Amino acid sequence: MRTPVIAGNWKMYKTAGESAAFVKEFLPLVAGVQGVEIVLSPPFPSLSIVGALTAGTNVGVASQNVHFAAEGAYTGEVSPGMVKDAGARYAIIGHSERRQYFAETDESVNRKVKAALAAGLVPIMCLGETLQERESGKTFPVVERQLRTGLAEVSAAEAPKVIVAYEPVWAIGTGKTATKEQAQEVHAFLRGILKELFGEPVALAVRILYGGSVKPENISELMAQPDIDGALVGGASLKANAFAGIVKFK
């Protein structure tokens, strides 16, 4: 009932030329894939070229961040309208690396989610606990706060457009994937909060992705979980073959 989403977050990798080469290699590998939303998230300077090369294909494009204002004196920032104009349909918001290194908060994430929705972009809102939070038994309160604050003032009409990405910080880039049971437990918990916030039909419509050391070898068991609706992939999305293998998880 929920269309799965497999999104590749390239982080700060690939020049425009490298991005174009990836797309040319990748498109034929996934040309026949149906019933999966495939998304590539290149760095800002590659958005236009990836947007142009994927136009009219089954591959969509996401920015890795957006500012919350439509325009203004914000040196170094990029607005939702600008990334949309460059060909993006989605925007990753609140990735843990942005929270950790660039001082993003639940409140700034919320402003960005609302701005992305207002611009007609699909927010991919990231959340997840640190290792210390997990080991001290705080996983559920932390992700609950991140979800509730991140979606504050989002209406039940807009909420189904939002994609949530659960990325436990301890699983990102570490090779240490959450077990399918650990991921499913948090995804089911998040869906329960969505039900409290927006009602059951919305909670059943929102896609919740898992991220953190997803590879071709572990995607199938993750996707077999009832509340895991896709993946946000870092390292393994940088190689066309590996990412195509994840896209074709079925």
Ligand code: 13P
């Ligand atoms: P890795 O897949 O490299 O662990 O990164 C996950 C991630 O942060 C995707 O946004």
